[in-house]
Amino acid sequence: MKKLFLLAAFVIGAGLYNQAEAQTISDNALGLRFGGGDGVGAEVSYQRALGMDNNRLEVDFGWRNNSDFDAVKLTGLYQWVWNIEGGFNWYAGVGAGLLSVNAEDYYDDDDGTYLFVAGDIGIEYSFDIPLMLSLDFRPEFGFFSDNDVLNEFAPDIALGVRYQF
Template identity: 35%
Template sequence: MKKNVMVLVFLCAIFFSAKAQEISNNAIGVRISEGFSGVAPEISYQKKVRTNKRLELNLKLQNSINDLEFVGLYEWVWNIKNNFNWYAGPGIGFRDFSRFPIFLTGVIGVEYNFTSPLLLSIDYRPETNRSNLLNANLGFSLKYQF
């Protein structure tokens, strides 16, 4: 009996560690980031494209409907250790309030994949601003994976 319990614990440990190295098919949540007008929340959605690649879509509303920002990112995800991953990739965005509404962006970040369906991450996303100079955008995310 004791041997069976040890085997069961071992198999569960393998299952959970193997799952931590995969990215989920979908994740939705909130990203809190700095913007042109200060801190602003974003609705964030991630969709798995391949084994270690995903598409991320973010929608930010800063002050009013005129300050709408939409960003699409293509990300590569690599496992660091256990439940930690890092990710990076290029992107493109659209700002409703800008003279040049389309801008280029990218992302680099680190995430922690809990054994529950929660995903916590911090990332850096440089964006071209209204003057086509780089704007630093640091964000924290909490997402639900399904």
């Protein structure tokens, strides 16, 4: 009986320990991703934790409206997250997206809707308050476009600011 009790305590303790270790990312995070490069600029960003393995889904929605072109961009990424130490995590992911461009006269060749695939690698810091800052690199590869510029590699480096809940 004593051995059975100790075995049960060990199994429960190990399960609680693994569960505590797996909760290094928040269930939800909502904020802004301030990107550059050939992107649309700032994007509204939402992250949702998936399961117990520190994996998550990130969905970003961005738009740009200026004198040269109007653009709407939707990106979805699956990310793997690893804890470093003291509130720091690093992550990597893959995904795809859709870009719709309505260009002015000079950029008429850019009009249309395009698909792209993306990678993602970055580092983030979660504060003791429900705030997270991140810095990531997202290479994007466009395809199915008549425009050679949109079919090429487009690097994007961004700073993310998100509220965790």
